Amino acid sequence: MDLIVEYILAALLVIGGVFAIVGSFGLLKLPTTMQRLHAPTKATTIGVGSALIASMAYFWFYEDTVSWHELMITLFLFLTAPITANFIAKAQLHLAVKAEDLPPTGVGTQWATFDPEVEAVGPTLIHDREPD
C-alpha cells in the first residue's frame, strides 16, 4: 500500500515537473510575444496543480493531517493568471499592435484599447461628468 502511494506521488511530481519544463521551453521556443504568453498561462497550471495534489496526498497519507493551503494556492492562481495574461496582452496591444492588424469587432465600435472615445479609465470617475 505504502509503495503504491509512493509511486502515485512520484508520478504526480514528475508529471508536474515535465509540464513546468514544457512551459518554460515554450517561452524560449515560440517566436512572438503573444504566442509566448500561451505557454506560461497554461502549460504551467497543470505543473503547479499536480505538485499541489501531490503535497495534499502526502500530508493525508503520511502525516494524517488534511492541508487546505493547496486549495487556496489553486484558487489564487486561477484568480490571478487570467488577469496577468490580460495585462500583458493589453500592454502588447499598446506597444506593438496597430488597430489595422486586428479583426473588426463587427458591431461598429472599436476595440477598447484603440477607441479614442474611451479615455477615462484612469483615476477619473465616469459619473463625475455633467450630463449635457
Add this chain to the structure above:
Amino acid sequence: MLRRLFPHPLLSLLLFATWILLVNQFKIGSLAMALILAIAIPKLTAPYWPNRPPLKNIPAFAAYVLVVMWDIVKANIEVARIVLFMRNENIRSGWIAVPIDLKTPEAITVLAGTITMTPGTVTSDMSSCGRVLLIHALHAPDPDAIIHDIKTRYEDRLKRIFE
C-alpha cells in the same frame, strides 16, 4: 437588518471559508477572526459594489467549475503538444473576434477568465461597447470552430448561471 449586516452574503461566505482554510485549523480564535473579516470586508467594499452578483444557479456553477477544470487539463496537454511537436512556421496564431450575448459584468469576467485558462486562447481586449471579446489563439486553423466552442461550451452555461 440581515441584509445590512451582509450586503454580499456569498462574498461573506467565501471570505469566511477562505480564512478558515488559510489558518488551517478550527479554533475559536480563527473562527472569530473569520467572522470579523466576513462582516467587515463586504461592508467596507459595498459602496463600490452596490448590486449583488446575480448568481442564480449554484449547482450549475459547480458543474461549470468541473467542466472548466477538465478543459484546463486538456488545454495543458494541447499546448504542450503544440510547443513540443509543432514547427514554429506551422503554428497558425491569430486574433479572433468573439461576439458575446452575456450582459452582466460578472458573467463576462468569468467568461474572459475561462477563455484565458482553456485550450490555446487568451482574452486580450473587449470592444468599447462590451459586446465583443478579442482573443488571441495560439493555433487556430479554424477560427469558427473556436467561436462555436466558446459559445456552446461556456457562454450558454454562464447564461443559465448569471442571467
